[in-house]
Amino acid sequence: MWKGRFQQETAPAVQRFTESISFDWRLYKFDVLGSIAHASALEKAGLVTSEELHQIEAGLKAIEQEIDEGRFPFQIDLEDIHMNIESALTSRIGSAGAKLHTARSRNDQVALDLRLYLRYETDEVCHRITALQRALAGLAGKYREAILPGYTHLQRAQPVLFAHHLLAYVEMLERDRERFVDGRRRINRMPLGSGAIAGSTIQLDREYVAGLLGFPEVTRNSMDAVSDRDFVAEFLFAVALTGVHLSRLSEDLILFASSEFQFIKISDGYTTGSSLMPQKKNPDVSELTRGKTGRLVGNLVSLLTTLKGLPMTYNRDLQEDKEAVFDSVDQIKLVLEVYAAMIPEIEVDSERTRLAANDPGLLATDLADYLVLHGLPFRQAHEVIGKLVAYSIEQHRGFADLKLEEFRRFSEYFGPDLFEVLDLDRAIDQRTATGAPSRKNVAAALEAWNAILRE
Secondary structure, three states: OOOOOOOOOOOHHHHHHHOOHHHHHHHHHHHHHHHHHHHHHHHHOOOOOHHHHHHHHHHHHHHHHHHHOOOOOOOHHHOOHHHHHHHHHHHHHOHHHHOOOOOOOHHHHHHHHHHHHHHHHHHHHHHHHHHHHHHHHHHHHHOOOOEEEEEEOOEEEEEEEHHHHHHHHHHHHHHHHHHHHHHHHHHOEEOOOOOOOOOOOOOOOHHHHHHHHOOOEEOOOHHHHHHOOHHHHHHHHHHHHHHHHHHHHHHHHHHHHOOOOOOEEOOHHHOEOOOOOOOOOEOHHHHHHHHHHHHHHHHHHHHHHHHOOOOOOOOHHHHHHHHHHHHHHHHHHHHHHHHHHHHHHOEEOHHHHHHHHOOHHHHHHHHHHHHHHOOOOHHHHHHHHHHHHHHHHHHOOOHHHOOHHHHHOOOOOOOOOHHHHOOHHHHHHOOOOOOOOOHHHHHHHHHHHHHHHHO
């Protein structure tokens, strides 16, 4: 492709060093799609005939089918997917194929392919996020009455509904999906026609090409268009943060499935055993998800590090963006897929979770609120209950086992009705503020999410 300027062939070691066909072949469908649209613009401008356009389109689709079927002979000396396809096309249809690269550079070509690819994969990831949200909402609905301790600092804090706990992750995933949808708007700008850096003196109708490819707008600066990868970084950030949320969910499942908690059972189909210890049932899916998150974060950091010192405009460093993108796409799609299948098969031991939630210490704040409602300032109420907790621990008796006289040693504001506060179900149902885990609120949240996710 540059033999007019160079007198020697590229050294074999350099060919191996610079090639990207070993990984960017995955862009082939989008390269074909973009090339057909570009050829249509060439025909519209009178630079190829309608017959030549037909030859180009038929040739490109035949190449696409061969790649689909694994029959296409990729060549490392042609470096990338763009030149492999163009070279094969030219060898098959002759001069019409040689005209295809008119008014186009590999710089704007790869920018187009990458945007088309990420636009497609954004939609795929969003579909999988929604499927996982449905799975979580389904499990929440199945165990909507289950109560468990909520934790802060991994210490029992206050009682919550298990469904409320799961819906917290549905909320996180919704923000993740929104980030992908929002980022898609910035992906969805058509760069073709920007050339290598400054467009071309051959005028093509960029808006026409954008319309053919479903882009609502074209890029506005040719230098920015060929060197911009912030849409890739934004995509990788959304993937990494989704991974972080899935890693947090994984950690909860790992803990809850442990012998120390015994809150849930993960299906045999989504666990593994030990090669030595026959009693083991390991939550490997969750552990691997937690581990893969490091890869997702690493891919984002890798791209940002590559971009941070690049001068305008295109530099070959940008070739390093694709392996990070492909790996992140593969991993997040796989994790979302397996989790959407694993979650519905989880069994919750509602008796075990309720037993843990019956820890009297979980209602200490409720007792403080009781004192506040009876006229004691909160800071004083907090101190009273702190002393009462210490006394309860010292006596090895829970709040419900103490007598009214013992409560009144700590505050005269305690009355016979204090024992109503110590009812676990009442404690849950009293949490009625917007976003709090009362049964009524959680039921409404489930109904709302089910309606949203049905769409």
